[in-house]
Amino acid sequence: MKNLKINVTRLIIAALIFGLGGLSFLIYIRTRDVLNTNLETQISSLTLSSSAEVGLWLFAHKKELEVMANTPLIKSGDREVIISYINKEKERTKDYEQFFVANSIGEAFSDENQSVSAADRDYFKKVMSTGQSIISDPMISRGSNNPIIVIAAPIIKDNKVIGLVGGNIRLMDLNRIVTSKIVGEIGNAHLVQQDGLIITHPNPKLMLTYNPLNDNDAAPDLKIAVRKMTQGETGFTRFSVNNEAQYLAYVPVPGVQWSMGVTVPATYVTNQLRYLPISFIAVTVFFGFILAFFLNRWLVKPLTELEKYSTELNANLYKKADYYQLNSPVIEVKSLETNFRKMVVALQETFEEIENSKSNLKNEIKEKTMIQEDLKKSYEELWASEEELRCNFEKLQSKEKSLIESERRFRSLLENVKLVTGILDKSGRLIFVNDFALGLMGYEKEEVIGQSFINIFIPDALRGNAIRWFKECLNNKLITVKDYEPIQTKNGEIRYVAWNHTLLYDSEGNVTGVASIGKDITEFKIFQEKLEHMSFHDSLTDLYNRTYFEEKMRLLERGDSTPVGIIVCDVNGLKLVNDSLGHCAGDKLLRLTASLIKKSFREEDLIFRIGGDEFAIILPKSELLVVEHACNRIRKSVERYNLENEEFPLSLSMGFAVSEKTNVNLDEVFKEADDGMYRQKLHRSKSARSAIVYAMMKALEARDFITEGHADRLQNLVVSLGGAMSLSQRTLADLRLLAKFHDIGKVGIPDRILFKPGRLTEEEFKEMQRHSDIGHRIAQSAPDLLPIADFILRHHEWWNGQGYPLGLKEEEIPLECRILAIADAYDAMTNNRPYRKAMTQKQAFQELNDKKGIQFDPTLVPIFIRVIMGTNYHLYGT
Incomplete structure (x- = not known):
């Protein structure tokens, strides 16, 4: 019996170890399969989200280029x-x-x-x-x-x-x-173009150099997968590279003919299972010894004591030993103990009853054995069911984690993207809005979540259209997209968003809401409207420009606006103003003209600047009499202005024409009006230029440039010198006129230079030198000054050729200019200037002698000094 006990114990321990070990192996296999399945799901989901992210990145850049185009x-x-x-x-x-x-x-x-x-x-x-x-x-x-x-x-x-x-x-x-941080946590990502060439990869050496389809050593499974990637398919496969197993998930990239692949080493799974067999072996051995301990204590020892007791009892009742031998050691310990106690108390009295009930006892033992077997099978089934439930629960937990992670990445993408992003349910209430949209619109999340998007963000005038659009999208399961839509911020500001909407569906294909992503294009739209305004308006006068004039004429020819009148106006003397006073003065004159013309018409009348100095007015449905009245209004406005502003006259030449009531050809009408304007301009241009020149002469006299009385003193000086030289009366008259108006060109020099108290810089002096050329052009436009126009141009030439603007020398310089140069220098030296005090007469004579043969005619300087010495008292009173 002792040997039997030892063998049974060892057998039980061995059975437990091998049984639990086999179970451990099965659990290892099942766990590995579950991990592989979850890994495929995880990699596929990660590849899909990464591909969508890359596609969205490329789509956003493509939209930027389309906006620019x-x-x-x-x-x-x-x-x-x-x-x-x-x-x-x-x-x-x-x-x-x-x-x-x-x-x-x-x-x-x-x-x-x-x-x-x-x-x-x-x-x-x-x-x-x-x-x-x-x-x-x-x-x-x-x-x-x-x-x-x-x-x-x-x-x-x-x-x-x-x-x-x-x-x-x-x-x-x-x-x-592509090789983002999320992908890098478990593997690497790469892109493959349509011919199989790898275009992005964590290993830069493979980019644009490696094509698995052309590599004879590449794994067949990898080639098959790459070929499917080039065909835009989605899948998952396993292959080996350098005897190392790899998993590959691949999906096409939206918007391009590329495919994204994510590879993960197989060791990612085996590393997670590395300690699982060791753990199961340790647990198996531990529970084996625990079970052996309790079996030895609760089963083996009681049976040993029962065996000893039975032996003693058997010695006393040896006569009928066959009746109380134990045929099987599997009887329950408690039942055996109870039965044997009863047998000790009444064995002698009931020996025969025991013999009779022996068969009944055997049947009971069999029945209990069967019940125990049934219980053991039920326990094993329950245990197997528990293990299956536990595996299913772990699988659900893993899937739930994957879903949570996927949702986290998607929500993070929506939160961080610099676009207006929101999700609406079927009733139009917001269930999600990102921080960028909240910051742009000025709301807190608690103010908008669960509220109607249309009631909060859509302006009142557009809400009806927005509600109809939303219902049509849900009913027709089709998104209709406009270029942009206005939305309203919390403070009432209107902003414009270019939307991209997507319908959301449940698992049964029913529409559950709308997801929207939009770009704020408010600044772009304002800029575009400004550009559109600039494209049809003149930047100087803000009137319509030539482009819109021609477009409007084409539209009126096709419309029912006959008869159509056209008035053409031209500013007389603009070139003279630009040449003499500068383009700033010319621009001011053009703006003044535009203002006077606009005041002569209604706000809705069409007024254009069609050229540098040319304006046009279109009057649809206007008879000849209406057009003539309009021309008279313009003339009266110009006359009123000239009466109120005598210092600078404005002159306009005008022509007009009216189309027939049928067969309208506005190009011919415009040509007729333009011809009429030019005919008037030929008659008025000379008088207009003269009026402008005399206004400049009047301004010059009023300002008396640089020093008071300079022009009068200079006339006396040049006439005295000319008289001493016995010049003719005509020459003396030209000298007097030259002395008075030789600096008329200074009306075109800025006051900041003309009246600067200190020395002029090199750039300022070059600007000042322009007054000779400006004065020359002014004089050519005035009949009274025409005889001295060339003298005005040359009055700053030097005897040695170092003067300006032509660099003439000696006798090439007109005599009148040489006389004026000496007299002008003497008067300037003997009178105060903003930058110095006046010289004495002696010092001035010395300066003239020093510059003799350099700046001044050497034969005229001595004559001038003798004249001044002889007439000094009469000229200056000292």
């Missing part, structure tokens, strides 16, 4: 304006290595004003043939030799593709987006 600045064709604009965009975005603009034949220039050619590039051919925006495959930049991708958007004008706007993005920047 639609700006009037790009469509204007002005190279300098376009370069300035794309340089500002480059500084703003920071993602682009270079911007460039190409015309319809591929001639392009970059933001650095470098001329390049894009005609041989595939993306250029695709954009020009399809009129759609393109994201190119990687290529080498011709400017920087860096690997890049090009995003190109068509420039469309009058429904025709006239060129494209392109932006170069460094491939390393795209690689940084």
